[in-house]
Amino acid sequence: MRTPPRFDRGHTDDLMTFLASSPTPYHAVASAAERLEKAGFRQVSETDAWDGSLGGRYVLRGGAIIAWYVPKGAHPHTPFRIIGAHTDSPNLRVKPRPDSGAHGWRQIAVEIYGGPLMNSWLDRDLGIAGRLSLRDGTSRLVNVDRPLLRVPQLAIHLDRTVSSEGLKLDKQRHLQPVWGLGDDVRDGDLIAFLEEEAGLPAGEVTGWDLMTHSVEPPAYLGRDNELLAGPRMDNLLSVHAGTAALAAVAGSGDDLPHIPVLAAFDHEENGSQSDTGADGPLLGGVLERSVFARGGSYEDRARAFAGTVCLSSDTGHAVHPNYAERHDPTHHPRADAGPLLKVNVNNRYATDGSGRAVFAAACEKAGVPYQTFVSNNSMPCGTTIGPITAARHGIRTVDIGVAILSMHSVRELCGAKDPYLLANALSAFLEG
Template sequence: MTAPFDRRHTDDLMAFLAQSPSPYHAVANAAARLADAGFTRLAETDAWDGGPGGRYVVRGGALIAWYVPEGAGPATPFRVVGAHTDSPNLRLKPTPETGRHGWKQLAVELYGGPLLNSWLDRDLGVSGRLALRGGGTALVHVDRPLLRVPQLAIHLDRSVNDGLTLNRQEHTMPVWGLGAPREHELLDFLAEEAGLGSAGEIAGWDLMAHSVEPPAYLGKDRELLAAPRLDNLLSVHAATAALADTARRGGTPHHIPVVAAFDHEENGSESDTGAGGPLLRVALERDVYARGGTAEDRARAVAGSFCLSSDTGHAVHPNYGERHDPDHRPVAGGGPLLKVNVNQRYATDGVGRAVFTAACEQADVPWQPFVSRNDIPCGTTIGPITSARHGIATVDVGAPILSMHSARELCAAVDPYLLANAMAAFLRPAE
């Protein structure tokens, strides 16, 4: 039985996940939560105000938000929680309408490293961003069964249960109708869904498929949460909640709390909205200068700063226990992971461990060490990138989940709440 916790946080996470089928929706929903907490949106093309209060900037599928407490000086260090907004999925190609043998299909490109079998025979919607002629964008979210990637019947592949092999070009195109493909049919449909006058208003798009099955509690006691995009919107939601909580409490003049939610982590972070780009560096720099600081103040602020890179990690799998390190078997419901890899796939070191465990102790949150088997290399995160790009000491953490990179992932219902509490303590450390 899971220990008692405030289920309202997980309920709100479920709503956030359902409303955020794309990075652009995730950023819009995080921004709305911050606006409700009194934060002000800044335009990158405007001059920035350096006075006390909460602010945020949005660029595509990325968001940087921070809160300047009363009494903070230009050399006040930052406490950054970093996460990413993107998830592996199927994304539409530039000419999407295609089809064969009497079926209308959509041509897709595989984004990141999806578990392809999890996208088969699943009802899918379409979501993303439309770029409009004359400037501006519109979000579109078709959250009803629209697409399906049909699996081949076992009668036509008797060996399928001995190992499924999918050709990434030939076997991943979803069907969405009958008959011959028609040029611009999808854009005509999406223009109507987005409330536009015609498809002629659309000059470009960033569109993707998503599972329309809503997040749900599982189990007799509702101890589990099944949902899409836990990797890594669970962390984005927790960080947003922690920053809003810090702002409500007034923060501490010794640190400026920051949330950095980046796009494109799943394919290397090298973009203008990824962790490898300049967005965080420029935002922190401009905030120092807006508060009357100099390059010297910026260098001092960064030298005293710390980053908590949060991304979901692997809970021990009950059916594949041998795939985990025998002495490091983090369990669902056991609190956030402290991720370690001496080859810098994770940025954690002994100092980072001390900072994170102090936050967990302050918040009365349990934590668990995670390290991979030597013969099964781990993935990586924005942590090492952030540390190297900005010279900010960084520790890698995250909530333990199962089915990572599936169209639908699984975690303990309590773990998002525990992670958010640890983040709040990190952003507002005890004096």
């Protein structure tokens, strides 16, 4: 067992930088790729032939990244050790005809993505970011990271029932942000604005995938700065920790019994059914091509998958001090008490007893404490990419994560040490 890791605030500082620079899944994978490049990884194209050479590689597709490191001595049947995560978060996404408005206000038409806490988007200064598709078939990332839009809340004087009946929001009528004044709403205004922001000629953009984000940066808070508040921690906290763990393991030498992998998918918040989601073919295709590029057969592929383990890392619920009755009475996960092992016997999480043993061994090796999350029997349990990964690829999968408050809010909260503890546990897992 290692000596318990002394908290390194540098990891959490870097997480804050990662969160701020990753307002969309496309920016998140670009940020992860930049960190992996510095660790010696190089990008490979899915349309090129792959070779079986040693070292780090990664594939980018939309808002997903799959990265792996082939050490010396790896055989075609060498198993994989996978960290799974997702890059998307609930938010407000721009509709195909974005320009809207009424009564002298210019607005942007948005659609609700995933399951956000809608009230958390009210009266926030919002930027806009995403991917612009160009006439020549390429794409360009854009990020207007300054106050540009706002979803104004109705004054209490115009809705006295708020105090007695609570806030009720209609997704179609009440969440359309304003971004200017005027009665002349012209189609193409937003896209023309973003072309200018991105330094593109007028009319160059023919498609877009755009979304809003809060421009308030991540911050430490609390008496002793022991808490971290920020956007998109569900689940960029895990993407960042997995990236850091893979880079650290790849840089520690080639004495690895497994092939370490990071698989960060898009579209988890709406079911994972896409070509970049966990329920798509991306991960399986990359792993199989890695086996075959090293001279392997289908038999080698079957052997490698049979010995593979995946840690599906996603945020979980810390016990809420104001709503403790919503949690299981014998499972009260706390902030800064180490990562969660997430269990559900109805397979909303993929963890079983053998998976628990794998995670316990990694935490023991890293000197990291861990705790267990189980839902209150009276509350429906959420799910992750874990069961999807296990069922689609036939590999043993364990669900874990970091305990947070305000999940799916525009701004979430966790202990400042937990991201560092998670990264240490993930590194030990990848080492085998």
